[in-house]
Amino acid sequence: MSIEGENDHWLVRPQTIRWLWTGFSVVLALIVVLQSVIKVKGYFGIDAWIGFGAVFGFLSCVGMVLVAKGLGRYLKREENFYDD
Amino acid sequence: MIEVLPPVLILLAAAVLIGLTRGQLRSAIVLISPLITLWAVWQVPDGVSMTVDFIGYQLEPVEGSALRRLFATIFSLMTFVGGLYAFRHASALELAASYAYAAGAIGVAFAGDLITLFIFWETMAIFSTAVVWCGDTPMAGRAGKRYAVMHIIGGVILMVGITGIAVQTGSIEIQAMRAVDFASWMILIGLLINTAAPPFSAWLSDAYPEASSTGAVFLSAFTTKTAVLALILLFPGEPVLIGVGIYMIFYGIIYALLENDARRILAYSIVNQVGFMVCAIGIGTQLALNGAAAHAFAHIIYKGLLFMSAGVVFYRTGKRKCTDLGGLFRTMPLTCVCGIIGALSISSFPLTSGFTTKTLISEAVLTEGFAVVYFLLAAASAGVFLHAGIKFPWFVFFQKDSGLRPKDAPWNMSTAMVLFALACIGLGVFPQPFYALLPYPVEYDAYSPGKVLFYLQLLLFSGLAFFLLLPAMKRTLTITLDTDWLWRICMKLLANTLLGIMTAVNEVFSRSTYLRFDTMRTWARRHWGDQGVFARSWPIGTTAIWISVLLSGYVLLYYI
Known part of the structure; x- marks a missing residue:
């Protein structure tokens, strides 16, 4: 795979992708840790907790993807469904 | 005048x-x-x-x-x-x-x-x-x-x-x-x-x-x-609009998540974004209406930019399905970068126009103390990043190598995209001159450090969710049923059924009554047909005699 990857665009080489994952993980950790320095103003109590935005954003997305998957089970049709 | x-x-x-x-x-x-x-x-x-x-x-x-x-x-x-x-x-x-x-x-x-x-x-x-x-x-x-x-x-x-x-x-x-x-x-x-x-x-x-x-x-x-x-002009503060707006926001996200057609993803996200504006109009305070107007302004720019970027791809490849696209960043760097800028703006990423305008709406919700609406909008912001902010550029420009190597945009399309991309960033970095154009005075600082940090957490962790959930979001060659099913399938069935019933009734009716109907027609023609007694032309003299008879009859009766 790595030999194959050598010829490809640098952005899609497995090494670059590994590096990107590491980089982003550091950034993600950083923006949560930063909250101990920069105060996030809480309007309803809970939203001032450390990492609230992170957890809330993550869980909302998981929720929405699950709802979409669930609805898709009933609402998805073949592409030519409406061929009239 | x-x-x-x-x-x-x-x-x-x-x-x-x-x-x-x-x-x-x-x-x-x-x-x-x-x-x-x-x-x-x-x-x-x-x-x-x-x-x-x-x-x-x-x-x-x-x-x-x-x-x-x-x-x-x-x-x-x-x-x-x-x-x-x-x-x-x-x-x-x-x-x-x-x-x-x-x-x-x-x-x-x-x-x-x-x-x-x-x-x-x-x-x-x-x-x-x-x-x-x-x-x-x-x-x-x-x-x-x-x-x-x-x-x-x-x-x-x-x-x-x-x-x-x-x-x-x-x-x-x-x-x-x-x-x-x-x-x-x-x-x-x-x-x-x-x-x-x-x-x-x-x-x-x-x-x-x-x-x-x-x-x-x-x-x-x-x-x-x-x-x-x-x-905004006719129904500011109409409470119904808050609910309608929130429905539109989530409808747009869910349907865009299920969609395979890149341009239809963008279409769903119009409904989503307009939902934010409709919700703000429902709140109806000066800050909220400013937010709706500002967001509409910014939205036209970044949505135009996204459609231009998708349009270049369609123009060059003739393809618009995520399953057919991918890896285009290699040969279309400018279209890709402009698409990403549009995608970041729609996701209200800090330093883009979406951030400086959509947070006005969130601020208006906070000022009114609507906790549920506020958290729904925050969840929706995460969802926008998910369905448009990452999904669109990822599936069109990255994802897999589709083998397509189209040329980048022609010069006029590139110029148009660059102009709007600059506008997205300009409105995001220098919002104050733009705020001055809004209908009501604005005293609002979009870039308080706490707010920026909150949105960064919200958005970047949505990004993490996207890549972790990628297997669950594999594109399929499908469409998703919507309310148009009612008029594209249901109404058609109804019309066909009605037509069938009417044809049957007509057949039975016309057979049994054909003879009677025919007699009626002959009778009617005798009296009202072109030679019928009520329809044929009479000499003027006859008419004059009849009128004088009727008039003298009337005069006679009047005196009696």
Whole structure:
């Protein structure tokens, strides 16, 4: 795979992708840790907790993807469904 | 009374001239007329500056205010950049239709009364249908028909409401109202149909993706945003709109997540973004209305940019399905970068226009203390990043190597995209001059460190969720049923069933009564046919005798 990857665009080489994952993980950790320095103003109590935005954003997305998957089970049709 | 040149006339004249000219002259008209319109927009003073008498009503075709100029400004800018994007590729018919459509939007922006609003509203309906048809495929033809029917129905409902208001109050002024009686509800429903609110949301994702790559750019800008302006003018603070807006927001996200067609993903996300504006109008405070107006302005730019980016891909490859695309960043770096900037803006990433405008809406919600609405909007912001912010660029430009190696955008398309990409960043980095244009004074700092950090957490962890959930989001060759099922399948079944029943009844009926019916017909012909006693012509003398007999009879009776 790595030999194959050598010829490809640098952005899609497995090494670059590994590096990107590491980089982003550091950034993600950083923006949560930063909250101990920069105060996030809480309007309803809970939203001032450390990492609230992170957890809330993550869980909302998981929720929405699950709802979409669930609805898709009933609402998805073949592409030519409406061929009239 | 005419004090200013109505800006709408410039674009209407341009639309006609585009049809009459060709070559460089036509290109010049396409590029210059929106700029003249922009100039004219800024000549319109506050208040009514033109009146016309019409069937006993005083029409006010030009009424200015900060809000109206703001919308007319972005409509003119959009027309310029859209024209630049399209003028070398779109047919004269499509360009003319697009410009007449844009003229309708400018007309609505300055309409001082409900009748003028209606006239330009319908102008938009007609010419936007023409733009859809310029997609020039059988699919576009059928989608355009459905689109036209939907907007005609919306127009009729709006007209019913306007007539009701005119009869009840005797006034056709545009002024804030509440949906309290039949007439005001009809107006509200008529407007909401154009915002693609439920249950009519399906028309948008049905029609826009079928237009040409240039036509979709125009379509994405005008219809829904003029409806947003009309809602701000007519129904600020109408509580129903909060619920409607939130439904639209989540509808857009869920359907975009299920969608495979890149341009339909963008269409769903229009509904999603307009949902934010509708919700803000429902809140109705000055801050909220500022937020709705500012977000509409920013939205036209980044959504236009996203449709341009998807349009270049469609123009170069003829493909629009995520399953057929991927890896295009290799040969289309500029289109890719512009698409990403549009995607970050729509996700309200800090330093983009979405951040400085959408957070105005969140701030308005906070000020009113609506906790549930606030958390729903925050979740939706995460969802926007998920369905449009990452999904669109990822599946089109990265994902897998589709093997496609198309050329990047032609120079005019590139220039148009770069202009809007710069505008996205400009509004994001320097929001204050823009805030000064908003209808109400703004004292708001978008970049407090805490807020930026909160949004970064929200968005970046949504990004993490996207990549972790990628296996669950594998694209399939499917479409998703929507309310248009009701009129595309259900109504058809109903019509066919009714037709079957009527044919059967007709057959039975006509067989058993054929003889009787035939006798009746002969009898009728004898009396009323061309030689019948009641129908044939009589000599004048006979008529005179009859009249004198009747008259003398009457006189005789009178004396008795």
